[in-house]
Amino acid sequence: MSDTATRPLPVGHYTYDQVDHDFLRARVEQFRDQVARRISGELSEDEFKPLRLMNGLYHQLHAYMLRVAVPYGTMDARQVRMLAHIARTYDRDYGHFTTRQNIQFNWIRLEDTPEILEQLASVEMHAIQTSGNCIRNVTSDEFAGAAADELVDPRVHAEILRQWSTLHPEFTFLPRKFKIAISGSPHDRVAARFHDIGVVAKPGPDGAVRFEVFVGGGMGRTPIVGVRIHDHLPEEDLLAYLEAILRVYNAYGRRDNIYKARIKILVQALGLDAFREKVEAEFAAMDRARYRLTPETVAAIRARFGTPDLIAPADAPAKLAADRAANPHFDRWARTNTHPHRAPGFICVAVSVKPAGGIPGDATSHQIDALADIAERFSFDELRVTHMQNIVFGHVRQDELLALWHALGEAGLATPNLGLIGDIIACPGLDYCALANARSIPIAQKISARFADPTLQEQIGRIHVNISGCINACGHHHAGHIGILGVDKKGEEFFQITLGGSAEDDAAIGQIIGPALPEDATVDAVARLIETYLTLRQEGERFLDTYRRLGQAPFKDSVYATA
Amino acid sequence: MDVRSNRREQGGSSAITANRLLDGRTVWLGAHGWSEQIAEARVIANTDIEAAIEDARARAAADSVMAIYGVQLLPDTATPEPLTMRERIRAFGPSVHPAFAISPQEGQRHE
Ligand code: SF4
Numbered sequence: 150m151s152d153t154a155t156r157p158l159p160v161g162h163y164t165y166d167q168v169d170h171d172f173l174r175a176r177v178e179q180f181r182d183q184v185a186r187r188i189s190g191e192l193s194e195d196e197f198k199p200l201r202l203m204n205g206l207y208h209q210l211h212a213y214m215l216r217v218a219v220p221y222g223t224m225d226a227r228q229v230r231m232l233a234h235i236a237r238t239y240d241r242d243y244g245h246f247t248t249r250q251n252i253q254f255n256w257i258r259l260e261d262t263p264e265i266l267e268q269l270a271s272v273e274m275h276a277i278q279t280s281g282n283c284i285r286n287v288t289s290d291e292f293a294g295a296a297a298d299e300l301v302d303p304r305v306h307a308e309i310l311r312q313w314s315t316l317h318p319e320f321t322f323l324p325r326k327f328k329i330a331i332s333g334s335p336h337d338r339v340a341a342r343f344h345d346i347g348v349v350a351k352p353g354p355d356g357a358v359r360f361e362v363f364v365g366g367g368m369g370r371t372p373i374v375g376v377r378i379h380d381h382l383p384e385e386d387l388l389a390y391l392e393a394i395l396r397v398y399n400a401y402g403r404r405d406n407i408y409k410a411r412i413k414i415l416v417q418a419l420g421l422d423a424f425r426e427k428v429e430a431e432f433a434a435m436d437r438a439r440y441r442l443t444p445e446t447v448a449a450i451r452a453r454f455g456t457p458d459l460i461a462p463a464d465a466p467a468k469l470a471a472d473r474a475a476n477p478h479f480d481r482w483a484r485t486n487t488h489p490h491r492a493p494g495f496i497c498v499a500v501s502v503k504p505a506g507g508i509p510g511d512a513t514s515h516q517i518d519a520l521a522d523i524a525e526r527f528s529f530d531e532l533r534v535t536h537m538q539n540i541v542f543g544h545v546r547q548d549e550l551l552a553l554w555h556a557l558g559e560a561g562l563a564t565p566n567l568g569l570i571g572d573i574i575a576c577p578g579l580d581y582c583a584l585a586n587a588r589s590i591p592i593a594q595k596i597s598a599r600f601a602d603p604t605l606q607e608q609i610g611r612i613h614v615n616i617s618g619c620i621n622a623c624g625h626h627h628a629g630h631i632g633i634l635g636v637d638k639k640g641e642e643f644f645q646i647t648l649g650g651s652a653e654d655d656a657a658i659g660q661i662i663g664p665a666l667p668e669d670a671t672v673d674a675v676a677r678l679i680e681t682y683l684t685l686r687q688e689g690e691r692f693l694d695t696y697r698r699l700g701q702a703p704f705k706d707s708v709y710a711t712a
Numbered sequence: 713m714d715v716r717s718n719r720r721e722q723g724g725s726s727a728i729t730a731n732r733l734l735d736g737r738t739v740w741l742g743a744h745g746w747s748e749q750i751a752e753a754r755v756i757a758n759t760d761i762e763a764a765i766e767d768a769r770a771r772a773a774a775d776s777v778m779a780i781y782g783v784q785l786l787p788d789t790a791t792p793e794p795l796t797m798r799e800r801i802r803a804f805g806p807s808v809h810p811a812f813a814i815s816p817q818e819g820q821r822h823e
Contacts, residue, residue, distance in 0.1 A: 188733065194778045208779075210802050211812075212736040241812060256812075258735040508808055579798055580806035587797070590808045640796030 158455035159225040161294060161531040161543065163308040165273045166453070173270040176277070180204050181263035188260065203283075205276025206262055209583050213257040216279040217269060221289035221307040221331075222250030222534040224274075226521040229532060231272045233517035239265055244517055246502055246510040248574055248623060249328070250288050250534040251279055255581050277315065282323045284314035284395070290332045290339050291535040295497050295543040297489035301333035301350035301358055305451045306387065309442065310348075312450075313388050320395050324402035325410040327395070328367075340536065340652035342366045342375040343628060345412045346394060348387075358384040364394060364424070365416030368622035372658045373413040376421050378428065384447065386432075389440035393432040397424065457529040461494025461546045468548035469496070479554050481603060482565040487550070496547050498528070500540040500557060501564040501572060505601035506594050509575045510538030519560035527553045537574055539567065569606040570614060570679070571597045574625055578618030578635060579642070585618035587635025587642035588668075592616055595672045600679075609679060612692040615650070628652035630693045631675060632659040644671040648678070648704055649696050662705045674708040681707040720784050726761045727753035727785055727792050728768050729802065730777035738802045738814075739777060740792075741768055746777055748814055750803040751791040756782075 158164050165173075180200070187197040201207075207214045217232070224232075232252055236244045239261045240254040247253055257265070269275055278286045287310045294302040310329060314320065320327070330339040333350040341347025347363035360382040366375025382390050398412045401419070416424045462468075473480040488497040500520070503509050512520070520540055524532040527549055528542035535541055540562075545553055557563040566572045573596060576582065578589030593616055600606055615629030626632030632647035643665035650659030666674055679692070681704055686695045696704060720726060727750065728741040739746040740753035741764075747753070756764050761782045768780050784795045794800050805813040 190773050194733075208731065208736050210798075211738060211805065260734050579801055580808050585798070588801075588807060590806075594808065637798075640798070642797055 158453065159227075159531065160455040160457045160529040161304065161533070162220065162223040162225065162454065163311075163450065164453045164455075169273070170270075173273075173275055176204075176275070177263060177266045177270050180266060184259060184263050199281070201259075201262075202280040203277070204262070204266065205279040206257070206259075207280060207583075209255065209577075209581050210579075210585075211581065212255065213259055213262070214253055214255050214581070215257045215262065215265065215276055216247070216251055216253040217274060217276050218279050218286040219251050219274075219534050220311050221287060221293065221304050222291060222536075223289075223293075223304065224532060224534070226525040226530045226532075228272045228274055229517060229521035229524065231268060231274065233514040233521065235265055235268065236517060237514035242514050243511055244514070245508075245577065246512065246534050246538045246540070248536050248538060248576070248625060249286065250291075250536055251286060252534065255577070281321075282325050282327075283321050284317065284323075284327045284329060287311050287314065288328070288330045288339060288344075288536060290334055291499070291533045291537075291539075291541040292338065292488055292497050292543065293333065293533075295488075295490050295495075296334055297491045298336055299334045299491065300352055303331045303333035303348075303350050305447060305454065306348070306350060306358075306360075306384075307331050308450055308454075309388070309447070310391070313391075320399065323395070323399055324404045325407070325412075327398070327412065329391075335654075337652070337654050337656070340366075340625070340628065340656070342656040343368055343372075343625070343652055344375065345398075346391060347375055348391075353381060353383075360384070360387060362390065362394075365413040365421075366656075367411050367413040368625055368627045369411065370408055370620045370622075371411075371414065372622070372627040373417065374656045374658065375413070376416065378421065378425055384444075385442050386437070386440075387442050389435060389437050390428070390432055392440055393428045393435060396431050396435075397427045401427070455529075457531075457544045459492035459495055459544060461492070462548055463494070465494035465546055465548040469550055472551040476551070478565075479551055481607070482554055482563055483550060485565045485569060485603075485607065486567045490544065492544070494547050496545050496550060498542040498545050498550070498553060499535070499567045500542070500562050501566050502539050502562070503566060503572050503597060504561060504564050505566075505571060506598035508590050509573050509593050509597075516560050516562060519556070519562065523553060523556050523560075526556070537572060539572070565603050566597075566606055568611050568613075570600045570609050570612050571606055573597055573614045573616060574629070575616040576618050576623035578616070578624075582618055582623075584621060585635065586620075586637035587618050587644065589616040589618040589624055589633075589635060592633060592644065592668055592671060595669075596675055599672065599676060609683065610691055613651075614675070625652060626650070627658045628656070629659055630691070630696070631678060633671060633675075636665050638665070641667075643667060646671065646674060646678075646708065648701060649693065651693060655693075660701065662701055663709050666708075677707040678704050720758050720761065720782065722758065724787060725755045725757050725785050726782040727755060727794075728761070728765055728780060729753075729783050729799070730768070730772070730775075730780040733776040733778055740803070746775060750793070753792045755785060755792055758782075758784075 353359035363375035575593035579585035617624035647659030742752035
């Protein structure tokens with residue numbers, strides 16, 4: 150049921166047209182029939198599994214898990230409320246925000262799923278492209294369209310990529326899953342170099358949009374930093390060029406060995422030059438007119454995005470300064486949890502979904518509803534999920550920041566730890582995930598409880614701690630300044646520590662520092678690493694900088710040297 | 713999926729586990745059918761477990777369960793307890809959410 154005729158276009162994301170609505174409705178009915186046939190026994194689990202995965206329905210340790218796509222991480226309040234409703238009605242009152250800007254529900258019943266998908270479709274949402282060997286949901290910069298440092302708002306192109314990739318007939322059965330991230334800022338907040346394809350939009354010399362394209366990055370068993378395959382791809386060739394890359398991957402990517410099937414392995418095996426040659430040959434041979442992204446097409450997609458009316462009172466910055474001066478707790482949070490906005494009088498807000506001792510990314514239906522209310526009241530009805538498992542309000546008036554902080558506080562969402570040691574990325578691990586070797590969440594909880602003091606966290610400064618429960622690396626441990634990887638030793642959990650990773654402009658893969666440790670010893674080891682850093686750091690250095698200056702030895706010694 | 717957890721030692725005993733088709737929940741094969749409570753699981757000597765798993769698999773569709781396999785148990789516990797952390801979490805619920813621990817009430821509600 151489309152109500153787009155009566156409501157203004159939502160800010161920050163594309164609005165469905167009738168074709169989109171009809172497609173989703175048909176898709177829900179198709180899945181309803183498949184579920185009915187599974188329940189009646191007509192379909193075996195082997196037959197049904199690929200069908201449910203195409204609709205985002207996994208089976209995890211305790212129940213079915215439904216992963217809902219949030220294209221480029223952006224939602225309006227109506228959509229967010231629907232997620233709260235699903236958590237309350239069909240789950241156990243929780244949703245879990247993931248490192249791919251999606252949300253998953255861990256306690257779903259098979260028989261409820263068609264109804265859930267129907268309700269999601271009513272607010273232009275679905276669970277397509279959240280599983281399987283297809284192009285997955287496209288991710289983007291959480292500060293898109295808002296950040297002061299942004300050069301191009303990447304969401305229109307993210308939407309174009311979404312439409313191009315959704316159920317693309319050629320790319321529904323790729324050798325492996327395929328992840329694309331797009332940013333429009335020179336500061337990489339999307340981990341572009343850790344994606345199968347990372348796209349960075351920038352203005353060309355003539356003012357037209359150009360793209361820098363990275364290929365072959367990824368984490369998992371074989372972490373690899375992606376390489377630049379194109380430096381200045383014209384806008385009109387975006388789809389053709391990406392299609393050419395995918396075709397080369399589809400043709401040459403390995404299907405015989407799941408561990409060697411990602412594009413990163415192909416790029417490494419061929420070498421960048423040979424890979425690029427194949428892409429260029431494909432690009433030259435294809436019917437480019439068919440894939441040409443015309444200014445008219447881009448404008449038509451852009452026209453289905455609402456834009457915020459960024460007008461703030463002239464005294465908004467002064468009001469914020471006064472509010473901060475009057476309240477040190479608010480001041481601390483404003484210092485850690487905001488980001489400069491491009492428009493005068495506005496600010497971006499990053500909400501930590503990582504309370505001290507809490508489960509990273511978990512939110513109750515009450516909190517999810519509160520986020521929707523806050524989006525409606527303070528940020529043009531729009532919010533974003535971040536790959537750090539947090540939430541961003543893109544456009545907040547500076548004179549309203551204090552009121553927003555109070556509203557967050559009432560929902561238990563005002564933890565001042567963004568980018569600090571309490572802001573830990575952790576995958577669900579063995580508490581939920583069927584593939585896990587070890588639990589990720591308890592370590593995250595123990596570290597965040599140990600460093601709960603916000604003054605200490607600020608003293609330690611910017612640091613990324615990332616935890617994965619197995620080598621699939623959903624917690625991006627390879628890219629953590631401190632990375633923790635769960636391993637299984639005869640049914641018992643151990644944890645390997647890596648240091649020196651980064652997902653940003655200085656992308657790097659963390660290096661293992663020594664033998665894996667049991668859980669509590671790992672938490673102690675993190676505390677010793679931090680102590681070592683605090684002792685050895687020079688003025689202005691982050692943990693990563695000190696580590697890079699001094700190398701592994703002092704850190705390794707602090708963990709393994711016996712007294 | 714089941715192979716990794718399906719480790720067995722000679723001489724020990726195991727329980728048989730599966731997931732219910734309709735809600736995906738973990739269940740254990742007991743004397744009176746499938747139960748959410750591992751306390752009700754039949755303890756089967758590892759020498760007999762393969763045949764018991766085969767039997768259970770043959771009835772899977774009729775019982776509306778899937779992914780049937782055997783789980784090695786700890787020796788000498790009052791009620792059956794799995795050996796590995798993974799299976800303990802399946803049996804007792806996520807370790808990080810006391811409210812989601814599997815209790816008798818919970819089991820009855822979903823039967
Ligand atoms: S990293 Fe492993 S344990 Fe964690 S969510 Fe991914 S597959 Fe599961």
